[in-house]
Amino acid sequence: MTYLGEDIPKLGFGFMRLPLVEAAGEKTIDIEQVKLMVDAFMAAGFTYFDTARGYHGGKSEAALREALVERYPRESFQVATKLPAWMAADAEEARSMFETSLAETGAGYFDFYLLHNLGETRSALFEDYGLWEFAREQKDAGLIRNLGFSFHDKADEFERVLDTHPEVDFVQLQINYADWESDSIESRKCYEIARAHGLPVVVMEPIKGGSLVKLPESVASILCEADPKASLASWALRFAASLSGIVTVLSGMSSLEQVQQNVGIMKDFAPLSEAEHAVVARARKALDGLPVIPCTDCRYCIKGCPEGVRIPVALASLNMLIAFNDEYRAQENYDWNATGGEASKCIECGACEEVCPQHIAIIDELKKAAAAFE
Ligand code: SF4
Numbered sequence: 555m556t557y558l559g560e561d562i563p564k565l566g567f568g569f570m571r572l573p574l575v576e577a578a579g580e581k582t583i584d585i586e587q588v589k590l591m592v593d594a595f596m597a598a599g600f601t602y603f604d605t606a607r608g609y610h611g612g613k614s615e616a617a618l619r620e621a622l623v624e625r626y627p628r629e630s631f632q633v634a635t636k637l638p639a640w641m642a643a644d645a646e647e648a649r650s651m652f653e654t655s656l657a658e659t660g661a662g663y664f665d666f667y668l669l670h671n672l673g674e675t676r677s678a679l680f681e682d683y684g685l686w687e688f689a690r691e692q693k694d695a696g697l698i699r700n701l702g703f704s705f706h707d708k709a710d711e712f713e714r715v716l717d718t719h720p721e722v723d724f725v726q727l728q729i730n731y732a733d734w735e736s737d738s739i740e741s742r743k744c745y746e747i748a749r750a751h752g753l754p755v756v757v758m759e760p761i762k763g764g765s766l767v768k769l770p771e772s773v774a775s776i777l778c779e780a781d782p783k784a785s786l787a788s789w790a791l792r793f794a795a796s797l798s799g800i801v802t803v804l805s806g807m808s809s810l811e812q813v814q815q816n817v818g819i820m821k822d823f824a825p826l827s828e829a830e831h832a833v834v835a836r837a838r839k840a841l842d843g844l845p846v847i848p849c850t851d852c853r854y855c856i857k858g859c860p861e862g863v864r865i866p867v868a869l870a871s872l873n874m875l876i877a878f879n880d881e882y883r884a885q886e887n888y889d890w891n892a893t894g895g896e897a898s899k900c901i902e903c904g905a906c907e908e909v910c911p912q913h914i915a916i917i918d919e920l921k922k923a924a925a926a927f928e
């Protein structure tokens with residue numbers, strides 16, 4: 555039996571980290587470069603494009619129109635975009651984002667439409683604003699072909715959303731070999747729940763925002779010795795694409811070179827063998843052994859914080875620096891997820907340290923996070 559998205563090539567083009575160019579003292583999307591990237595991607599037979607209302611300060615969707623929609627026949631590619639309720643002041647503004655996305659992309663309809671970034675306190679907003687019902691109406695009107703949601707939280711909350719919304723056609727999950735058994739991302743658990751619900755999965759962050767091509771030598775050597783010819787990116791992309799029921803594996807590509815590398819890896823994609831899976835498991839174990847801050851993302855600390863500091867986000871961002879020396883990705887994670895609960899808001903009351911089961915010196919770590927990211 556076939557599943558939704560089975561026929562879609564297993565590399566998708568994420569429009570969230572597009573190349574930038576400086577013009578009149580401002581950084582804007584380098585649209586001519588994006589056109590070359592789209593051309594190389596399409597020429598290699600790949601067809602899935604993923605954007606969102608919020609990417610690149612709201613300019614990603616228009617870049618997609620200019621580089622793709624206005625240059626290729628509409629039925630030759632799939633467009634996915636997302637509605638971020640948490641960026642809207644009220645239900646009316648949230649709903650208006652759909653029309654804005656249609657106008658900005660020029661796509662006419664969305665092959666895949668996602669309620670963006672459910673999880674934690676964000677899930678409730680989509681209910682409060684009536685966005686599930688609204689999205690179903692757009693689907694009935696033929697403007698959405700497949701309805702889903704992207705998710706950043708734990709497996710329990712993921713299952714709750716799926717139980718509440720059996721109308722979902724697909725889901726988008728953060729899946730990579732480093733996060734597969736992670737306590738904070740719970741990649742494997744979420745993936746298995748999706749498949750138990752019979753849902754196909756769009757994979758996001760297969761290279762962990764680029765971190766898995768910046769591995770410390772102790773981890774990279776495990777992969778390089780197993781196959782000197784295989785790039786670090788190929789291990790990460792092939793791990794994600796080897797899972798069953800995958801619609802496509804998104805990569806937020808930033809240069810023509812990255813597109814060429816990734817299509818080279820995925821054009822004649824072969825799933826990981828059993829021996830290769832064992833190599834990846836060894837690399838994951840080595841990553842787990844790195845001297846990172848031992849935060850398990852249990853979130854006990856958040857409940858009693860009078861300032862609403864997003865403590866686990868700050869610690870996870872610091873860990874991206876410690877494990878991968880990946881300043882870009884760490885800053886990106888902090889900017890996306892710590893806004894409103896920045897580390898510098900800490901008043902050093904100590905309530906979080908009293909409840910942290912890992913006995914982390916949270917106040918000191920928050921000072922480091924504030925210095926690094928604010
Ligand atoms: S010490 Fe800082 S982070 Fe911890 S609970 Fe108090 S204000 Fe919040």
Ligand code: SF4
Binds near residue numbers: 848855856869
């Ligand atoms: S209580 Fe400790 S381990 Fe749990 S999320 Fe907070 S800092 Fe991390």
